[in-house]
Amino acid sequence: MRFAMASSINIKNGLLTTKNSLHIKIPYPTFKQRPTEIKCSRALTTGQHNEQYCIDVVRKRDYEGFLCSLLFPEAVRRSALALTAFNVELAQIKDSVSQKTIGLMRMQFWKSAVEDIYRDDHPAQPVSAELWRAVRKHTLTRRWMLRIISEREKDLEDKAYRNLQELEDYGENTQSSLLYLLLETLGVKNVHADHAASHIGKARRRKVYLPMDICMLHGASQEDFIRGSRDQNVRDVIYDIASQAHVHLQHARSFSENVPQAAMPAFLQTVVLEDYLQRVRKADFDVFHPSLQKRNPVLPLQLYLRSWRKIY
Numbered sequence: 001m002r003f004a005m006a007s008s009i010n011i012k013n014g015l016l017t018t019k020n021s022l023h024i025k026i027p028y029p030t031f032k033q034r035p036t037e038i039k040c041s042r043a044l045t046t047g048q049h050n051e052q053y054c055i056d057v058v059r060k061r062d063y064e065g066f067l068c069s070l071l072f073p074e075a076v077r078r079s080a081l082a083l084t085a086f087n088v089e090l091a092q093i094k095d096s097v098s099q100k101t102i103g104l105m106r107m108q109f110w111k112s113a114v115e116d117i118y119r120d121d122h123p124a125q126p127v128s129a130e131l132w133r134a135v136r137k138h139t140l141t142r143r144w145m146l147r148i149i150s151e152r153e154k155d156l157e158d159k160a161y162r163n164l165q166e167l168e169d170y171g172e173n174t175q176s177s178l179l180y181l182l183l184e185t186l187g188v189k190n191v192h193a194d195h196a197a198s199h200i201g202k203a204r205r206r207k208v209y210l211p212m213d214i215c216m217l218h219g220a221s222q223e224d225f226i227r228g229s230r231d232q233n234v235r236d237v238i239y240d241i242a243s244q245a246h247v248h249l250q251h252a253r254s255f256s257e258n259v260p261q262a263a264m265p266a267f268l269q270t271v272v273l274e275d276y277l278q279r280v281r282k283a284d285f286d287v288f289h290p291s292l293q294k295r296n297p298v299l300p301l302q303l304y305l306r307s308w309r310k311i312y
Helices: 035-061 063-070 074-091 100-118 126-138 142-155 164-185 191-203 212-217 222-226 232-254 261-267 269-282 299-309
Strands: 009-012 015-018 023-025
Touching (some): 035 074, 035 126, 063 074, 063 299, 164 232, 191 261, 212 232
């Protein structure tokens, strides 16, 4: 169709208008989302929600672990946060339930969740969903996850550790297992790295656990710790436990020359451990000293410098 009289043409509000007031409506193009596009968009939103949930859990419950996770390579950071959130969820069960039966039910939930993940059954719970993603991406070992759950389940019994060896076994089965998984996300398969992870796990504990033999040696009881005693015999117990932790820290670092640099992010927990041991020593092994109840404001800088120098 031709319009010879039109010397100028304008388009406004979807109308083509000529000088002689001839109007032709031009419809705006419309686009329809295909069902697959809608599904992908929703999945992306859910994935972002799950990731943020893990970030929030770790930042709130394990601040030092959160700082360490931020220094993982971007390609594996999300998986590292998922594993740390998994560990946090299990660790807080004991303190968040009033009855052992409820705690056992929660442990069973996580056992079932892990089994579902390895059957490729996508879970709905945010941490489980992020674990599913991490397992698919890095082919993580199921045994380490189940070992963490099993050891945390035993801890619900609330029995005292008879000796330091039992306490170290607990650290090996929980913290070291987590480190083995973190090494897998980094693609590290190295016997020296595994040895270092074992010692770090035995040294690193989020709480002060009390082996009965050391308490008996110094004439201290659990009641002394419950009431916050700052007597010398209580400090002597802490000295022995801290000394053994320091030995494991030194052993872990003795492997550093043979540990691949790619493993360094997983071992930044040694910086956190060293910082705490130094502050305990400055407080004369008084774990109830006010200075130990505060965060170290320069810890993030210390972690960054170690990460930059690629040492642990």
